[in-house]
Amino acid sequence: WSPREIQNEHLRVLFDPVTGLLMKIQNLDKSISLPVSQSFFWYSASIGDDDSAQASGAYIFRPNHSEPLPVARGVRTYLVKNKLVQEVYQNFSSWCSQVVRLYAGQAYVELEWTVGPIPVDDGLGKEIISRFETSLQTDGRFYTDSNGREILERRRDYRATWNLSQTEAVAGNYYPVNSRIYIKNKKFQLTVLTDRSQGGSSVADGSMELMVHRRLLYDDNRGVGEPLLEPGVYHDGLVVRGRHLVFLDTVESSADRHRLQAQQEFMAPQLVLAPGGGPSFHRG
């Protein structure tokens, strides 16, 4: 048995009963329903090929295929549901999991992912992405922020100031995502807020992806002199945990949502704990 949906006052999130993956998001306030599949994939890192000796490394993202491999085709899931929160826990593999979460009153879907330690025993460097696939007709366009401020339009396989001959179908379309990325058609917009800077792209119409973790075995010969192979405290690779906040709204209303929430993420409340019962204090 796997959970079919979670819902609050504003949103309903539906899951595929067979795969357990996110399948559809509905904005109940605006009666918007969008098929959205979300899953984790990995690009196999290039170590150099006939076209170029360039390996993927700290400076360079260079997958050896344009199509990433799924971390899992189906996930094991379970549901936690109470008055304050509804959560679907998705287990993709021993090193990749996610919680899809809706708090009461919250107008966005929270995806809390945990990725790592990335296995490299097979001798392959791996670059892990979270990909959202929708039916939106996006005409090769997607949007990323410029350091949390201006939003810039990005066009696939296009540069505004010169005629581009694209040689890297994926990497050549990756852009910095400091706080948000979105795709839209004439009516609806799907926005993802990140909790840290990541690389992101839309390599196909209606699709949007963010790179959440990478572990590589070769130096890219750009100066750092070592592969991007951070060992972590336990010397088996880093585990990263982060959040993506997903908004589905009309194009007109989306900025009002993601701008305010991004402020709240960037300048999040600071939690300070205390056992209590301390003496009163007055500055001298």
Added chain:
Amino acid sequence: EGDSAVLRRAMAVAQHHDAVSGTEKQHVANDYAKRLAAGWDACQVLVSNALASISGNKENFIYCNYLNISVCPLTESAGTFMVTLYNPLGRRVSWNVRLPVKGASYSVTDPNGQMVPNEVVPVSNFTRAVRRGRGDATHELIFPASAPPLGYSTYTISKMANRDLRSRLAKRIREQAQPRVDT
């Protein structure tokens, strides 16, 4: 004495393009992390002093850096504790607080002494797998909180004993047994 200069210096070093993009050697990355951690340590004293000064209470303020993996020695072990939310934004914000705990039931009161609804959920296996011996909280306490613009709110949390649970359950059964009158 608190000192923000240590963190300020570490942040200045971390403006280097290698720190921003992650193109530094591993031992340099370790040094960036060490500098930032030392900076945050010194800033914690500064924030504690400021909170003591503003609130008029000299508490043993504790900062749990591993809350994202449900680790916090204080909340795991204490029967009663306080949570202060400082809001750096110029508008009121609402926030869902999640704290690692070991108990099954808690009472949460807001700054006005009003009870706040809360829930306790089990710590997931995903989290247990990544915290690797750090902390042994079995549950997470969740409650909605809010803080005023550029200000703070303090919530008090108390673990409920079994007898409190029993009396609450008995009260709920009595309420359900009685017909409700809507006015």
